[in-house]
Amino acid sequence: MSTLDPHLQDIYDVVLRRNPGEDEFHQAVFEVFESLDPVVKKHPEFADSKVLERLCEPERQIIFRVPWVNDGGEIEINRGFRVEFSSILGPYKGGLRFHPSVNLGIIKFLGFEQIFKNALTGMPIGGGKGGSDFDPKGRSDREIMAFCQSFMTELYRHIGEHTDVPAGDIGVGGREIGYLFGQYKRITNRYESGVLTGKGLGWGGSLVRKEATGYGTVFFVNEMLKSRGDSFDGKRLVVSGSGNVAVYAIEKAQQLGATVIACSDSGGYVVDRAGIDLELLKELKEVRRERISLYAAQRPSASYVTDGSIWDVECDIALPCATQNELDEDAAIQLVKNGVCAVAEGANMPTTPGATRVFGDAGVLFAPGKAANAGGVATSALEMQQNASRDSWSHEYTEERLAGIMAGIHERCAAAADEYGAPGNYVVGANTSSFVQLAEAVLALGVI
Numbered sequence: 491m492s493t494l495d496p497h498l499q500d501i502y503d504v505v506l507r508r509n510p511g512e513d514e515f516h517q518a519v520f521e522v523f524e525s526l527d528p529v530v531k532k533h534p535e536f537a538d539s540k541v542l543e544r545l546c547e548p549e550r551q552i553i554f555r556v557p558w559v560n561d562g563g564e565i566e567i568n569r570g571f572r573v574e575f576s577s578i579l580g581p582y583k584g585g586l587r588f589h590p591s592v593n594l595g596i597i598k599f600l601g602f603e604q605i606f607k608n609a610l611t612g613m614p615i616g617g618g619k620g621g622s623d624f625d626p627k628g629r630s631d632r633e634i635m636a637f638c639q640s641f642m643t644e645l646y647r648h649i650g651e652h653t654d655v656p657a658g659d660i661g662v663g664g665r666e667i668g669y670l671f672g673q674y675k676r677i678t679n680r681y682e683s684g685v686l687t688g689k690g691l692g693w694g695g696s697l698v699r700k701e702a703t704g705y706g707t708v709f710f711v712n713e714m715l716k717s718r719g720d721s722f723d724g725k726r727l728v729v730s731g732s733g734n735v736a737v738y739a740i741e742k743a744q745q746l747g748a749t750v751i752a753c754s755d756s757g758g759y760v761v762d763r764a765g766i767d768l769e770l771l772k773e774l775k776e777v778r779r780e781r782i783s784l785y786a787a788q789r790p791s792a793s794y795v796t797d798g799s800i801w802d803v804e805c806d807i808a809l810p811c812a813t814q815n816e817l818d819e820d821a822a823i824q825l826v827k828n829g830v831c832a833v834a835e836g837a838n839m840p841t842t843p844g845a846t847r848v849f850g851d852a853g854v855l856f857a858p859g860k861a862a863n864a865g866g867v868a869t870s871a872l873e874m875q876q877n878a879s880r881d882s883w884s885h886e887y888t889e890e891r892l893a894g895i896m897a898g899i900h901e902r903c904a905a906a907a908d909e910y911g912a913p914g915n916y917v918v919g920a921n922t923s924s925f926v927q928l929a930e931a932v933l934a935l936g937v938i
């Protein structure tokens with residue numbers, strides 16, 4: 491672990507003390523603090539006004555009981571969370587995660603990241619995150635609906651189109667957003683489209699929202715490659731995960747001329763040197779909700795691997811799109827040995843700090859999630875714009891807006907990295923650019 495400037499270390503020590511046991515939250519805070527020394531030196535007013543201390547303390551943390559009845563007629567109890575981290579730039583905005591690993595520390599790390607990511611988009615959205623330790627795997631549609639309805643029966647009182655606007659994340663896709671929105675509408679007796687994003691196209695959703703995070707990640711990598719006079723054409727990609735982000739990163743990379751040779755789920759990974767058959771992958775994952783092992787069973791050119799790591803597969807570009815801390819230092823060393831030239835975080839914080847350092851030392855282009863996966867939330871903000879004006883935009887126009895937003899994020903990161911003495915370092919660029927924007931707003935709005 492690197493060391494922090496003493497002033498930043500003091501603030502970080504307080505974060506550790508006040509949030510015991512929340513390792514992922516500590517990690518997310520540390521990763522931002524590592525970049526901020528030159529900013530706080532240039533702007534002493536930020537320290538005087540305790541901007542960082544304020545940004546590290548969520549505005550509101552809600553924890554609630556979610557009781558529901560399973561198909562066997564038994565009552566099950568889960569825990570629900572919504573951490574409303576910062577509304578300094580707009581309504582709290584960030585997804586809901588349903589996964590057994592969810593706890594307060596995970597939601598706080600995601601919410602903290604979200605504040606910076608949302609600032610980077612240049613759009614008027616604050617940061618929040620929520621979810622539950624509910625495990626949707628193997629549940630019937632009726633059980634998913636019962637859980638979502640119970641979850642919303644508490645959550646509805648905390649959210650609203652001008653207050654807090656949740657969306658999807660791991661385990662929460664179009665089906666779950668539908669059940670959540672239905673229950674919100676029923677309880678409030680309001681058709682308030684802007685209260686949730688990621689809605690279905692027939693009832694207030696936006697074209698390209700489903701694809702946005704994966705597409706946006708690939709657009710960002712494309713900008714990085716362009717800055718080195720390179721492109722996706724002919725590149726071999728490895729993409730972890732096979733959920734929403736992974737599937738659409740694969741789709742866009744293929745459209746740009748790359749061959750995606752591996753993807754995964756939590757059971758293992760498939761290698762398909764002929765290139766992933768996207769139609770088959772979508773059918774298995776989006777329609778049948780099956781395991782990735784079935785892909786290999788149905789595709790002669792593919793093999794299924796359950797030992798080792800997907801990062802052992804030789805590739806030019808790696809996109810971790812599954813979950814936090816899935817790519818560690820050893821995996822990074824292997825990727826560098828195999829000649830990787832670019833890595834972008836489609837997931838939130840998938841790369842450990844040690845792995846990030848390996849990529850930096852080796853001169854590999856590295857895009858942090860705050861920048862690379864911001865296309866999802868940016869398109870959620872476009873969905874809110876369409877809901878507010880009761881309009882719906884074409885696929886072509888919305889995708890063009892997304893591509894423009896990702897190019898803008900790339901430009902802001904590159905410019906901030908130059909300004910703060912770390913040219914080409916997108917981690918420093920993303921953290922400093924978003925922090926300055928947030929800090930100026932914190933000062934402008936007074937002690938609130």
Ligand code: NDP
Nearest residue numbers: 659660661703731732733734735755756812813837838866
């Ligand atoms: P999904 O639930 O659609 O897919 C998640 C994928 O990751 C699945 O293939 C899942 O496999 C795999 N996965 C989850 N946990 C683990 C684990 N512990 N080990 C290995 N694989 C795992 O989620 P999303 O695609 O929406 O989200 C993926 C990541 O992207 C998350 O970090 C999320 O926070 C981030 N993100 C998502 C955005 C969005 O718009 N959806 C926006 C920005 C970031 P399995 O089915 O076996 O669990």
